[in-house]
Every structure is written in structure tokens, then in C-alpha cells.
Amino acid sequence: MSDSHGPPKEFTVRAVVLGLLIGTLLCYTNLYFGLQTGWVSMMSLQSALIGFLLSRVLASSLTPRENVVVQTTAVATGTMALAAGFVGIIPALGLLNIDQDGIPPIHLSWPASLAWSFAIAYYGILISPPIRKQVIIKEKLPFPSGTATAQLIAVLHKLPPPTEPNTSLGEYSPVATNEGHFEDHDIVAGEPLDQTSLHLSQSWRPLTWSLVLSALITLLAYFFPVVFSIPLFGTYLAREWLWTFSPSLSYIGQGIIMGFPTTISMALGMVVGWAILSPLAKLEGWAPGPVGDMTTGSRGWILWVSLAIMCADSIVSLLPVVAEFATSVARGWTLHETHNDTDDLEVEVPERLVPLQWVLWGTATSVTLGTIVLWTIFGDEGIKPWASLLGYAIGGLLSILAVRALGETDLNPVSGLGKISQLIFAVVQPSNVVANLIAGGVAEAGAQQAGDLMQDLKTGHLIGASPRAQFYGQLIGSTFSIFVTTTAYNIYTKAYEIPGPSFPTPTAYIWLNLARLLRDGSLPEKSGLFMTFFAVASGLVSATKVYCAGGQSKVTKYIPSGVAFAIGFLNTPSFTLARLIGGAIEAAWRTHQKSKGRDGGITLVVVASGFVLGEGVVSIITLVLRSCGIGVWSCWGCGHELCSGCPGS
Known part of the structure; x- marks a missing residue:
């Protein structure tokens, strides 16, 4: 907040309220899709766009800095489903059993889920301000999505393209006025935005019709489930091998947002996992159960291979980061040195920064209370207090x-x-197993929050928003989302079987499988051989990609993504096929726009956002319908028995 002689106010009631409203919708959307496929998105660009459009409709246009607070608050609110483990850790605890794990399933009550969320909801936020000074101010890391969102906000508010601020302390302009060019900061199709590409009327129309169309199709699929489970390749392949097609516009929209290279990687994983390895495991007797069974079936068998690919790709991709971090430490990167060097480059006045005392006291309080809460919920048999403290340290x-x-x-x-x-x-x-899952959840929460919220801080840095205002927005958004997410998950578990046909929660099995493997080393038959092969192959591909990226090679985008490839194993073909269609649309749109000498603007991302949000809105409606006992109207066409909601599915 500032006086009349200072910069415009940015931490305002309308900015926070808009952020919470948008974030609540994103929270339900992310929980819905996360429980289905494990996919969760921060949606910062979409939040900024929707916030801008809503403010114009309400005849109270946001300032650029207010828009930064809107999208920061919305992201903090919308990503709690992943940060608090409601799409992975919490369902995994519910999959425990006496025979395999020696303990019964752990189903957290609403108060216990609330306490768990409070225990891990603030750690990533509190450690972000000190990290910001190093990676954004001193090293100026690009943070492509954060930079792209800043570019979008500049377009929306008719500002010059944002660049790194170079003003002196106390004279911070809203954005730099010198022209800047952003290369490889993808919005859609990897193209920079055109300053003339957005007009309010041209944005509302595609956003509205795409949202309504997606919502209507989703509602139709709720009452007639075959709509989202079409046996495109025949009833036999659908029933025996899970090859169906879901014409969900939301997943097509996700494919558009992901881009063609990512969706191609996922499609390759789908072919290898579901067309080659799944039949091989089933026919050779390595996975004798029904194909869709996560324990004895080939779907559970290929999850192990997916796990190996993810771990190998992540570890290899992190090696350069670890090496650079270690080099910085070896060169004497101490807190004192960072303070001196970075303050010389800091463009913000102290009143707009988050004080170090807040960070230290907040972190100490959060970790202490979190440790007590985890011990209270899970006891010594779950995770010991000293182990919780170690988990927070590792997470940091x-x-x-x-x-x-x-x-x-x-x-x-x-x-x-x-x-x-x-x-x-x-x-x-x-x-x-319980301690293993909790430790993983603490690390994931901190990494996810610190990473995604740093994108927002990059956006704010380029637009000139106050880091302290963003910090407030993050705290408010996360606190509000604790109640929203916990309540939504509690309602989902009462209305649906989780895991179940409608919400298989594949990432829960990934978490639990690794915990069990680390406990007793037991693997399904022959899976270890394939895990080793694909881990080595994934590591080599990832190393090649890292090497090419370091040399700014143009072939980098053609090298498959290991994580996306693994997700092709993780999800059934229906979701991947829909995303592939979206990726193909994105590529065709980009080619068409280039042929006309245009960059494409953000029209396609507006449509894609409407597709995703449309199904997210209806997910709230269908949740209410299911809770009220209103279900499927007709199971016509569900002969393959894979339609969610139909008897026998």
C-alpha cells in the first residue's frame, strides 16, 4: 500500500477477491483433473487473462500491478491440490493395507486433512523471498512462464514490452519503457505476443463459447457416460486393453496449452506403454490380473516402468542445476555475500520487500507447528518429530x-x-511406508510452491509489482485454499470411490509403489529388467537434451520429454489421444498463422482456457449432483464396461 504521492495501490480488496474467485475455480479444476490423470497446472497466464476480463465487465479495470496480485493469489489458491498432496499422497495413504504394509489404510478426516494442509502449506512460500534475490535479481534466470505472463499483462494493459528493470532505488516505473524482444517464452506455439493481438470483445467471445461448449459436453457425458468413453478402436480393444477415446474438450485444451512437442512425447509413451508393454506383460503372464488392475494387471506393471523413466529423467535434468549450485557454494556464496551483492542490484525499496525477520520467524513457526501436527496425526509409528524436521530441511x-x-x-x-x-x-x-510417503509429500509441497510461486515473482519483477504485495496474496490464497481443497476432497471421497473408475488417481500408486519398493525391494515379475532399460534410455535422452539446450541447439525441441513420455504410461489412452489432438491443433494453428505473417496472438490460448475451465466448472455441478444421488440417465453404448458411473464399470 502506498500514499497518494507513491506508486499506485496494488494490494487491493478487488484484486484479492478476484484472485480468490479465480483460484477457487482453478482449485476444483486441478483437483478434478489431478485425481483423474495426475495433471495439475498453475494456470498463471489464464488467471491474469480472466482477471483482466472480469474487471472490465465489472467496469473497474485493474492496474497492471493489481493484475499481478490477482494471478499470484489465484495460483496460490489453485495449486493446493498438488501442494497438499490431495492428488497423490493422501490417496496413497488410503491404499495401505495390512497384508502388504502391516498397517491399515489411513483415511484422514476433514479436521485431520485440514491440519495436514496447514502443516505444509506455507513452507514453500516462506522460503521464496530469499531465493528470489538470488535467482531473479542477481542471476536473472528467465522463468519462461513467468516472463510470458508478464508479457501478457503488458499486452492487456497496453504497456511496452517488459524487460529487466534498471531503475535506481525509490524510482521504480511500472515497466521498463525500452523495447524488448522475448524469444522462446512460450504462450502458445512458442510465439511471442503481438501488441495488437488482443481486444476485449474478441477475447470474451471465444472464451465464452469455448467454456459453454466444454461445459455442455461434460454435463452430457455425466448423464450419458459413453460420450467420454467411445470404443473408437472396437469394443474388444476397449474392454480388454482399455483403448477408448474421450472427446473431452478440456483435455484437448490441455494439449493446446502443452504444445505439440509435449503431446507427441506423451503419445509415444502411450504407444510404447499401452500398445507394446501392456500386452507383452499380460500375454507373458507377468501381470496375470485384469489389464486395468493397478496391483496385478498390466496397468500396474507398466506404472513401474513409468516410475523408472520419471526418476531417471528428473535426476539427470537436475544434475546441471546441482553442479551450478555446488559451484556457487564453492566460490563462496554465503548469506553475507549474497546480501551485499544482491542488494546492490535490488530495484525495490525495503518497504516493498519481505523482511528477512518475517522469513526467519515464519519458517521457524511453520516448521515447528508442522512437526507437531504431523506427529499428532500420524504418531511415532508414522513419522517421528526429528524425522519431520529432517524432512523439512531436505524439502528446503x-x-x-x-x-x-x-x-x-x-x-x-x-x-x-x-x-x-x-x-x-x-x-x-x-x-x-508412512514416513516415506509423508517425507515425499513435504518435499513435493515445498518444491512445488517455491517453484511455481517464483514464476509469479518473476512476473511481478518485470511488471514492477511489490514482492510484499505478492507475498500477502500468496499467504491469503494458500490459507483460503486449505479450506476449499480439503472440503472439496472430502466431498469427492463421499460421492465417488477414490481410487475408482471415475478418479483412478494414478500418481497415488506411483508414490506407494516406490515406498513399498524401498521397504522390501519386491518388484513384479520381469519389471526390474524393463525398468533398468528404460531408466538408462531415459537418462541418455535427458542428458542429450540438457547438452543440446546448453548449446542453444535448435534440435532440442525435437527430443522427447522423459516426464511427458512417462505420463503416456501413467494415463489410459483416452486422455492422451485427446491431448494429442490439442497438440496437433496448436501446431496447425501456428503454421497457419506463420504462413500469413502473424504470430497468432493469444486467441488460441483463450479458447484452450475456456475448454479447460468449462469442464472444471461442471465438475463442481456434477459433484453436487452425485452428492444428491442424481446419477447416470442411460448406460446405452457402455458394452465395454469402462464408462465411469455405469454399473459394472
């Missing part, structure tokens, strides 16, 4: 790696970092 170190990886590559390897924490806790608290 891994968060730094996550931030650096995201800043340099635009990829936050949270799943891989969580697995690293699991590996460490296999030594710290051996044979304890």
Missing part, C-alpha cells in the same frame, strides 16, 4: 533445486524431487 534444499530447474527450463520436477526425498527416507526411517 530440494526447493532450491526446483526453483533453479524451473527458472532455467520452465519445468518443475516436483515428482522427481519427491522421489529423491523418498530415497533418503528409505535410509532414515527404513521399512516405514
